[in-house]
Amino acid sequence: MHPVLEVRNLAKQFQMHHLGQRLHAFDGISFTLQAGEFLLLRGPNGVGKSTLLRTLYRSYLPRAGQIWYHTEEGRIDLATAADVDIALLRRREIGFVTQFLIARPRVAAEDIVAEPLRRAGIAAPEALEEARRWLAEFGVKRDLWRAYPTTFSGGEQQKVNLARALILPQRLLLLDEPTASLDAGARAALIRRLADLKAAGVAMIGVFHHPGDVAGLIDREIELTAREVAEDVAV
Amino acid sequence: MIASPTLTLQAPQLMTTPPLLTMTGVSRRYGDVVALQDLSATVYPGEVLGIVGESGSGKSTLLRMMNLEDTPDAGDYRLALPDLPGNLFDLDRFARRMLCATRIGIVYQNPHLGLLMKHTSSGNVAERLLIAGERSFAALRGRAREALDASEFPLDRMDARPIELSGGMQQRVQLAKAIALEPALLLLDEPTTGLDVSVQALVLDTLKRLQRDRAITMVIVSHDLGVIRTMADRVMVMRRGRVVEQGLADQIFQDPQHAYTQQLVHAKL
Numbered sequence: 001m002h003p004v005l006e007v008r009n010l011a012k013q014f015q016m017h018h019l020g021q022r023l024h025a026f027d028g029i030s031f032t033l034q035a036g037e038f039l040l041l042r043g044p045n046g047v048g049k050s051t052l053l054r055t056l057y058r059s060y061l062p063r064a065g066q067i068w069y070h071t072e073e074g075r076i077d078l079a080t081a082a083d084v085d086i087a088l089l090r091r092r093e094i095g096f097v098t099q100f101l102i103a104r105p106r107v108a109a110e111d112i113v114a115e116p117l118r119r120a121g122i123a124a125p126e127a128l129e130e131a132r133r134w135l136a137e138f139g140v141k142r143d144l145w146r147a148y149p150t151t152f153s154g155g156e157q158q159k160v161n162l163a164r165a166l167i168l169p170q171r172l173l174l175l176d177e178p179t180a181s182l183d184a185g186a187r188a189a190l191i192r193r194l195a196d197l198k199a200a201g202v203a204m205i206g207v208f209h210h211p212g213d214v215a216g217l218i219d220r221e222i223e224l225t226a227r228e229v230a231e232d233v234a235v
Numbered sequence: 236m237i238a239s240p241t242l243t244l245q246a247p248q249l250m251t252t253p254p255l256l257t258m259t260g261v262s263r264r265y266g267d268v269v270a271l272q273d274l275s276a277t278v279y280p281g282e283v284l285g286i287v288g289e290s291g292s293g294k295s296t297l298l299r300m301m302n303l304e305d306t307p308d309a310g311d312y313r314l315a316l317p318d319l320p321g322n323l324f325d326l327d328r329f330a331r332r333m334l335c336a337t338r339i340g341i342v343y344q345n346p347h348l349g350l351l352m353k354h355t356s357s358g359n360v361a362e363r364l365l366i367a368g369e370r371s372f373a374a375l376r377g378r379a380r381e382a383l384d385a386s387e388f389p390l391d392r393m394d395a396r397p398i399e400l401s402g403g404m405q406q407r408v409q410l411a412k413a414i415a416l417e418p419a420l421l422l423l424d425e426p427t428t429g430l431d432v433s434v435q436a437l438v439l440d441t442l443k444r445l446q447r448d449r450a451i452t453m454v455i456v457s458h459d460l461g462v463i464r465t466m467a468d469r470v471m472v473m474r475r476g477r478v479v480e481q482g483l484a485d486q487i488f489q490d491p492q493h494a495y496t497q498q499l500v501h502a503k504l
Contacts, residue, residue: 017494018501058483060490083469083483084252084279106440118447 002070004172004203005033005056010065010079012048012055025051029065031222035171035201038194038217040208043224049207052224053174056205057096058086069094069172091119095170099158099180109152110135110145113163120168134163137193139185155181162186166193173197175206179213187213253315255280255452256420261300261310263476270296271307272476278420281450285467285484287460287499293476294456298424301454302341303331314338316419336366340413344425346405349412352398356408357383359397363415382415383408387441403434407441414445423455427462439465460499464488472496 011027026048033039041049054060056067058078067078069089076085090096110131117127135145138159144152149160158181166173175194179187191214198204198217208214256278263271271293278284286294299305300312303323312323316338326334335341343349350359360379361369369375383393388407397405406426413421423442427435439462445451446466455466463470463484470487472480472495480493491497 014490015492017497054489059485061482061486061492083481083486084254084282086483087282087468088252106436107443115447 001034002075003032003034004037004070005031005205006066006068006070006075007031007033007056008066008068010052010055010067011063012051012060013063025055026224027064029222029224031220033172033203033205035203036198037203037219038198038214039203039205040211040214040218040221041205041224042211042221044226047224047226049224050176053096053176053205053207057090057094057174059096093171094174095165095168095172096174096176097162097165097178098176099178100161106148108146109140109149109160112149112160113167116164116168130167131163134167135160138163138189139183155183155186158182159186162190162193166190166197169197169200169202171202173202173204175204175208177207177209180209191217252279254278255315256301256454257311257313257315258300259311261297261307261312263296263300263305263307263310269476271300271310274310274476274478276471276478278452278454280452282468283446283453283455283466285463285470286454286456286473287458287463287470288473289458289499291475292473294473295424296476297473298341298422298454298456301420302339302422303335314419333366336363337416338418339420339422340416340418341422342406342409342413342424342426344428346397346402346409349409350397350405353396355394355396356388356400356411357393359408360412360415363412367416378415379411382411385414385445386411387437387444401434402430403438406430406438410438410441410445414449414451417449417451419452421451421453423453423457425457425459426455428457428459435462442466460488472499 008030010029012025014023014025016023029052031039041052043049051060055062056078062079065079068075069078078086110128113134114127114131117130118124132145140156140159144156149157152160162178178190182190194204194214194217206214211218254277258274258276261271261274274297286297288294300307306324310324314323341349357376357379360382361375364375364378369378380390380393384390386407388404388411397408400408427438430438443466446453455463457463467484470481470484471478472487472493474495480487480491480496487496488500491500
């Protein structure tokens with residue numbers, strides 16, 4: 001059985017042209033992740049935990065190393081894969097959950113949550129019904145379902161965001177502080193959902209401000225240390 | 236029950252999607268001005284490609300090449316559609332016109348370029364259908380109505396002339412005309428520039444909805460990074476007739492590599 005993800009000597013730096021500098025984020029990161037495994041990234045603020053997640057998701061381009069993502073048909077290096085392949089993998093297999101909702105103007109909460117189902121070809125009535133079920137599960141009040149989340153509080157936006165991100169099971173989930181700004185009820189709903197996904201074989205990598213929230217789910221931990229954050233290097 | 240508690244993971248698959256649009260080595264000079272320089276571009280089915288760049292970077296010229304309104308000095312252009320062999324730049328005027336009318340839709344920033352201002356709105360849309368061979372009045376009217384409705388144009392105004400309509404409504408008529416024949420490719424040249432912010436949001440929302448419901452492949456040109464960020468899956472950054480950088484939209488905005496793109500993104504944020 002292949003792992004879901006095999007990361008080898010991954011490195012990231014930012015080239016900041018206007019400063020004439022390169023900012024080193026991390027290097028030499030290697031780990032393997034199996035289906036259903038939950039990996040916690042630890043370390044102080046600014047050590048590069050979120051940067052690592054974004055690099056795995058390819059929002060950031062790695063400087064060096066490989067990110068082998070295994071499928072039944074072979075493996076693909078996410079570090080160098082074509083943008084179109086990354087886009088399709090994101091649509092079907094690799095999810096990213098942040099604490100920030102990218103709300104679009106004039107799109108109702110339930111439509112935002114239903115969108116991944118619609119994209120997967122599920123008819124509107126069923127997709128909406130499922131979306132409402134998840135909004136309820138995360139404690140979003142019924143009278144907000146048809147409202148536009150652009151005006152919601154941070155916590156309510158986060159619930160919409162989680163419902164949308166977790167409504168379709170994906171093979172790999174990247175979690176960037178998903179519990180931040182959640183009330184206790186929504187946090188419990190989130191942890192229940194993550195446990196279900198884990199049991200179904202979803203592999204997860206997460207950054208949590210309070211790792212205690214997900215203590216029961218964690219299989220392994222990686223500690224990122226300041227050693228991996230080099231100083232600014234003049235170009 | 237769709238996703239839970241009976242969770243189903245779909246079998247993973249590697250994607251090898253062939254592009255819908257392929258342009259290679261396209262160059263165009265207007266006198267001493269180099270508009271496009273050895274430019275190549277690909278667009279994949281169902282995606283939205285955003286093209287950004289400052290004025291004069293060649294982005295609108297490129298879009299017009301895609302709409303076969305101009306012929307480059309050199310270059311190759313292919314669309315992976317049935318019955319379209321070879322380089323589209325080699326097609327004669329008649330074949331180009333037919334192809335553009337039936338398979339490619341375009342919305343211009345300036346509605347005067349896309350619409351007959353003194354014909355009715357429904358007539359503007361029906362004209363497209365006439366080119367494609369539709370002759371029955373009832374069918375023309377019905378299909379025009381359908382396209383206007385999909386573009387969220389108020390149907391009680393379908394017999395108003397574009398000249399009597401607001402800018403946002405004119406763009407909806409252009410959009411209806413562009414999608415009436417369900418094109419494989421929809422080209423959008425600054426479609427919301429000049430509209431006030433709330434109208435802009437409504438038009439973008441309509442485009443998003445169309446994209447989601449019909450999976451139309453779109454290429455959108457805009458100097459407004461907010462528009463591109465809202466719409467695009469992938470982004471191509473142009474400068475002086477060349478592509479300086481391209482990538483997934485979030486990567487271009489969060490981790491731009493090229494000095495010019497960094498400048499552009501930082502100017503926005």
